[in-house]
Amino acid sequence: MYYRCYICHKPPRGFCWLDPNRFQSSENRRASFKRFCSKTCQDIHYQLHRKGVDVNRTDLEQKAAESVLAPLADYVMAVGMEKGLGSYSKDEIIGLVDTVLESYHCTLQELYKDEVPF
Known part of the structure; x- marks a missing residue:
């Protein structure tokens, strides 16, 4: 399976996000796992998530x-x-x-x- 950065769709380079509120099952964990190409894209996602904005x-x-x-x-x-x-x-x-x-x-x-x- 080929993954893309969740924000800009470049190839990811090791930056990830796993929603800490969704650890109940492996399906939820997999669905909440997001990959990013850079710290910048990871920060964009984090700031929006922290404000409660659905990315x-x-x-x-x-x-x-x-x-x-x-x-x-x-x-x-x-x-x-x-x-x-x-x-x-x-x-x-x-x-x-x-x-x-x-x-x-x-x-x-x-x-x-x-x-x-x-």
């Missing part, structure tokens, strides 16, 4: 997806609207991925700047 990954995905659309459109226009994705060179694909990831992570930092120091 819902789909809400974060939606906000991040909306933030990516404008920079992605700018990049595609710079490369050329007439080119299909299959016609992109390796460098253009890497640029596209970098644009999306940078926008995604900057948005997460901006959304949670008051809650977690970056």
Whole structure:
């Protein structure tokens, strides 16, 4: 099974969270176990959890997806609207991925700047 960071969906790197209130059964324990790619994402989850905010990954995905659309459109226009994705060179694909990831992570930092120091 392949896991992703609960906040930003990068590959996790050893940072985890196990809800101490859900130790009754192994099923609850497994459901409350979350993995993170960094201390930053772990801190975002902890701060929201401490405030009683239900951390819902789909809400974060939606906000991040909306933030990516404008920079992605700018990049595609710079490369050329007439080119299909299959016609992109390796460098253009890497640029596209970098644009999306940078926008995604900057948005997460901006959304949670008051809650977690970056």
